[in-house]
Amino acid sequence: xxxxxxxxxxxxxxxxxxxxxxxxxxxxxxxxxxxxxxxxxxxxxxxxxxxxxxxxxxxxxxxxxxxxxxxxxxxxxxxxxxxxxxxxxxxxxxxxxxxxxxxxxxxxxxxxxxxxxxxxxxxxxxxxxxxxxxxxxxxxxxxxxxxxxxxxxxxxxxxxxxxxxxxxxxxxxxxxxxxxxxxxxxxxxxxxxxxxxxxxxxxxxxxxxxxxxxxxxxxxxxxxxxxxxxxxxxxxxxxxxxxxxxxxxxxxxxxxxxxxxxxxxxxxxxxxxxxxxxxxx
Amino acid sequence: xxxxxxxxxxxxxxxxxxxxxxxxxxxxxxxxxxxxxxxxxxxxxxxxxxxxxxxxxxxxxxxxxxxxxxxxxxxxxxxxxxxxxxxxxxxxxxxxxxxxxxxxxxxxxxxxxxxxxxxxxxxxxxxxxxxxxxxxxxxxxxxxxxxxxxxxxxxxxxxxxxxxxxxxxxxxxxxxxxxxxxxxxxxxxxxxxxxxxxxxxxxxxxxxxxxxxxxxxxxxxxxxxxxxxxxxxxxxxxxxxxxxxxxxxxxxxxxxxxxxxxxxxxxxxxxxxxxxxxxxxxxxxxxxxxxxxxxxxxxxxxx
Numbered sequence: 054x055x056x057x058x059x060x061x062x063x064x065x066x067x068x069x070x071x072x073x074x075x076x077x078x079x080x081x082x083x084x085x086x087x088x089x090x091x092x093x094x095x096x097x098x099x100x101x102x103x104x105x106x107x108x109x110x111x112x113x114x115x116x117x118x119x120x121x122x123x124x125x126x127x128x129x130x131x132x133x134x135x136x137x138x139x140x141x142x143x144x145x146x147x148x149x150x151x152x153x154x155x156x157x158x159x160x161x162x163x164x165x166x167x168x169x170x171x172x173x174x175x176x177x178x179x180x181x182x183x184x185x186x187x188x189x190x191x192x193x194x195x196x197x198x199x200x201x202x203x204x205x206x207x208x209x210x211x212x213x214x215x216x217x218x219x220x221x222x223x224x225x226x227x228x229x230x231x232x233x234x235x236x237x238x239x240x241x242x243x244x245x246x247x248x249x250x251x252x253x254x255x256x257x258x259x260x261x262x263x264x265x266x267x268x269x270x271x272x273x274x275x276x277x278x279x280x281x282x283x284x285x286x287x288x289x290x291x292x293x294x295x296x297x298x299x300x301x302x303x304x305x306x307x308x309x310x311x312x313x314x315x316x317x318x319x320x321x322x323x324x325x326x327x328x329x330x331x332x333x334x
Numbered sequence: 335x336x337x338x339x340x341x342x343x344x345x346x347x348x349x350x351x352x353x354x355x356x357x358x359x360x361x362x363x364x365x366x367x368x369x370x371x372x373x374x375x376x377x378x379x380x381x382x383x384x385x386x387x388x389x390x391x392x393x394x395x396x397x398x399x400x401x402x403x404x405x406x407x408x409x410x411x412x413x414x415x416x417x418x419x420x421x422x423x424x425x426x427x428x429x430x431x432x433x434x435x436x437x438x439x440x441x442x443x444x445x446x447x448x449x450x451x452x453x454x455x456x457x458x459x460x461x462x463x464x465x466x467x468x469x470x471x472x473x474x475x476x477x478x479x480x481x482x483x484x485x486x487x488x489x490x491x492x493x494x495x496x497x498x499x500x501x502x503x504x505x506x507x508x509x510x511x512x513x514x515x516x517x518x519x520x521x522x523x524x525x526x527x528x529x530x531x532x533x534x535x536x537x538x539x540x541x542x543x544x545x546x547x548x549x550x551x552x553x554x555x556x557x558x559x560x561x562x563x564x565x566x567x568x569x570x571x572x573x574x575x576x577x578x579x580x581x582x583x584x585x586x587x588x589x590x591x592x593x594x595x596x597x598x599x600x601x602x603x604x605x606x607x608x609x610x611x612x613x614x615x616x617x618x619x620x621x622x623x624x625x626x627x628x629x630x631x632x633x634x635x636x637x
Binding site: 086 | 372376380436448462463464468593617622
């Protein structure tokens, strides 16, 4: 910093260095992104190009694969199922998780917080086996309630864990001012704290919805004809011996697209959410 | 909390304390209650199953004590799956850590398209796992897949990837690395952003090379952050299900059968609920031990 260089030369060298840094960064990330490019290319290919293993839609790009997937008898129903279950589990998790996160932060219940962390770390198979057996006896297999409950297991601990730092960051003065005004814990929560963290809550809700949308293991065991979600439906389509890769990749693009679009819109919050628990704040 | 007048010390704080506990219960109760319903009840049910010999019809089980666990201890397939789970998780996490920190350092530099690249880099971990697993399945295809096209283009002989028992697990590790390196990158980036600049400036004044600055100044300061990231990722890697289930289903034969897959097979293919329950319990014990290690280490970091 203290080296005496001519300012212009230093700036030019800085620009060159930035350019080089950019090239290196892109070179490191591009291989990872090429998987998405490949997915889109195959989805746009005609069957002949796919079976020849071509890396480009040689005989012309086509949207036939997408059209076939979308006009497939049930694809829309699976999307509606995913939406309904995703929204329901997100709403339940917000309603229960935000007050819980507030309590953890407000009364410094760190030990309770680790309960939610451990719930996030249990292997899904440890729960889906007993759930399947219990749900069978309760006639909850292939029901929206059963599916939503299983997804709440994913979204609720996540929302609690993500929201705790937001409540932690509220200045202590706010609570003291509320005390002076004679507000109790409940009024402080509803009129001061909750409104202040609503941006964070919105981000948590979006991420929770994505996690529900992406959920596969619980859905593959607990859903059936009625409540099948998109990931399960597409997987079953593939496992019935179909090797129609054009349609499979088109379906993959259609499932992933909403998630990618959402994630690019709320990118800053996604980083907070995905690293929740590892990085403070 | 203790600012009330001295005369009221005996009665008012106590009433207030009990009201406070009531509030606490109202705020925390529903979430904890639902979680207990979803986690504790099934786990207790699992334990009762594990000590019985329950037929798949779930009617008329007989108490067998710890027989299922004894059988598990002698089950070669279970131990092979356990070893595979640890091998998969360890190798994936080691590679992800090296690559993730490297990419984080590259993305920490100043350049024009940085914010765009930062939002693109996280796509693999946010994209629907089943969808991208199907794309990888196609990429691994010996005849149609892009990976062999690349190998042939650079003059190498094609591979069988997930169809080759020796290559199947490494291939799945490749998928894991692709999917989850961004997590290490994001956490490391957050750590880099929070580093104090004085030590680096001091090292620059001392004339340390960029590499030495990174290795001797930046990396030691980042170690706690990276440590937590690695442990979190390790636990997550142990529970990996979607890509393995979609791409290989545990095969060829049992070459990629991790604990998750084995338990799934026991419960839903072989229809042995009691034996599966015993395996689940041992699996959960492994996971809880690892989770406790994470909690302890992340506490140590804050102090």
